[in-house]
Amino acid sequence: MPEHFTARYLIETPLDPRKVAEVMAGEQSCGTFTRVSGETDALRERARAEVLSVEELAPAATPSLSNAWLTRQNIGGPWRRARVTIRFPAANVGVNLPTLAAVVAGNLFDLGEVTGLRLEEVLLPPAWREAFQLPRQGLAGTRRLTGVESGPLVGSIIKPNVGLSAADTAALVRTLCEAGLDFIKDDEISADPLHAPLAERIPAVMAEVRRHQDRTGKHVMVAFNITDETDAMRRHADLVAREGGSCVMVSLNWCGFSAVETLRRHTDLALHGHRNGYGALSRHELLGISFQAYQALWRLAGVDHMHVHGLAGKFAQTDDEVVQSARDCVTPMAATVDDRVMPAFSSGQWAGTVPVTWRATGHADLLFMSGGGIMAHPDGPAAGVASIREAWDAVLRGESLEDAAAEHPALHAALRKFGAAAR
Structure with missing residues (x-):
C-alpha cells in the first residue's frame, strides 16, 4: 500500500486561504474544528492530511455562493480565491472507492469557511490504482x-x-x-x-x-x-x-x-x-x-x-x-x-x-x-x-x-x- 494520494482544489473564502486549507485537511482526515480527546500527536502524525501548497489567485468582487455560517459570524469580503493541494494518508481509506470519494469530495462542499469549493484533480499512486477495479475491455x-x-x-x-x-x-x-x-x-x-x-x-x-x-x-x-x-x-x-x-x-x-x-x-x-x-x-x-x-x-x-x-x-x-x-x-x-x-x-x-x-x-x-x-x-x-x-x-x-x-x-x-x- 502506498503511503499517500493527492487532491487539488479551487476554493473561495473571505478568510486566510492557508487557514482554510488546514481546516479542509483536518476535516477530511483525523481532525475536526478543534483538537479533541484521543487526538494524540502520534495519531495526527500517522493519519492527518497535509497541506502541500496554497496558491492564492485574484479575488472575486462578490461571493460565488451564499453562506449562512459566514452571515452569522458577520464576516464579509474580499472573497479570496486559491488553489489548494492536500496529501492524504492512503491507509485512512484502504481499497474502498466510496470512502475515497467521501474523503476527497465529501463534507468539504459544506464547510462554513468557503463560498466556493471545487475538486479539480485526484492523483493516485499508480501501484495503488491497480488495487481497484480495472477495465475489462x-x-x-x-x-x-x-x-x-x-x-x-x-x-x-x-x-x-x-x-x-x-x-x-x-x-x-x-x-x-x-x-x-x-x-x-x-x-x-x-x-x-x-x-x-x-x-x-x-x-x-x-x-x-x-x-x-x-x-x-x-x-x-x-x-x-x-x-x-x-x-x-x-x-x-x-x-x-x-x-x-x-x-x-x-x-x-x-x-x-x-x-x-x-x-x-x-x-x-x-x-x-x-x-x-x-x-x-x-x-x-x-x-x-x-x-x-x-x-x-x-x-x-x-x-x-x-x-x-x-x-x-x-x-x-x-x-x-x-x-x-x-x-x-x-x-x-x-x-x-x-x-x-x-x-x-x-x-x-x-x-x-x-x-x-x-x-x-x-x-x-x-x-x-x-x-x-x-x-x-x-x-x-x-x-x-x-x-x-x-x-x-x-x-x-x-x-x-x-x-x-x-x-x-x-x-x-x-x-x-x-x-x-x-x-
Whole structure:
C-alpha cells in the first residue's frame, strides 16, 4: 500500500486561504474544528492530511455562493480565491472507492469557511490504482470486439428515445447495422420500460446483431442500458452475455460507485459509462467536481468507456473542456497495465465536427457517436455513416472536407444538409 494520494482544489473564502486549507485537511482526515480527546500527536502524525501548497489567485468582487455560517459570524469580503493541494494518508481509506470519494469530495462542499469549493484533480499512486477495479475491455478490448483495428469507432443512439417496442427497436437496430455502424447504444432515459422491457428487447436486438454478423462477419457492439438496482443489473448483464452481446451501459451517477464496482466484478462485458447528471456537479466554476477528478474516480470502478460530450456540440461545456476530458480518459493511471478507457464523443456530432475533433485530440482512439448526423442524412442512414467515415479519412489524409466532398457524394450531401464544417 502506498503511503499517500493527492487532491487539488479551487476554493473561495473571505478568510486566510492557508487557514482554510488546514481546516479542509483536518476535516477530511483525523481532525475536526478543534483538537479533541484521543487526538494524540502520534495519531495526527500517522493519519492527518497535509497541506502541500496554497496558491492564492485574484479575488472575486462578490461571493460565488451564499453562506449562512459566514452571515452569522458577520464576516464579509474580499472573497479570496486559491488553489489548494492536500496529501492524504492512503491507509485512512484502504481499497474502498466510496470512502475515497467521501474523503476527497465529501463534507468539504459544506464547510462554513468557503463560498466556493471545487475538486479539480485526484492523483493516485499508480501501484495503488491497480488495487481497484480495472477495465475489462478498455481501448484494446473494444477494438477487438468490434473488429475496428484503427481509426474511430462510429456509433449512433437509438431514437426515438422511448416509445419503441422491442420489435420496433430490433428493426431500427437492423437498419443501423446495415448502415455500417460499429456501435449502437440505448438512450440514457430508456432502460427497462414497460413497452420494451429488457427481457424482450435484448433477445430481439441481439437476434438482429447475430444475423448481421452471420452475413458480414461484423459484430456491432450494442450498449444496452441496464441502469437499475444492482441485482437487476447483474441479471440483465447475464442475459446480454447469453445472447452474444458485448456491452452494457449504466448511468453512473444514479447507480453509484458500489453498484458499478459490483457489476464490474460480475461481468466481462464492456461497461459504457454514461455521465448524465454530471452537469449538476460541474457547471459552476466554484462548485463541484472537474472531469479529471470525476473520471479518475469512475475509472477505479472499472468502466471501459466514458462520455465526454462533443466538440461544437449542443451542450454547455466549452470545447477546451471536452478536449481535456478526452485526454484524461486516455491518460494511464496504472503502472503495469493498460487502464485507458474509450472517450465517447456525442451531442450534435456529424461529419462536419470531425475536423475540430481531430485537430483538438490528435488521435482517433475514440467513439464518435452521431444521431441526427446519421439518421437525418438526406440519403439515409448508410450515407450518414459513410459521410462520417469519409470525413475521418479526409482529415487523416490532411485534406479539407470541402475538397473531399467533391469526390464523396455522402459527405457532399451532409455538408449541403447540415451546413459548413465546424471551425
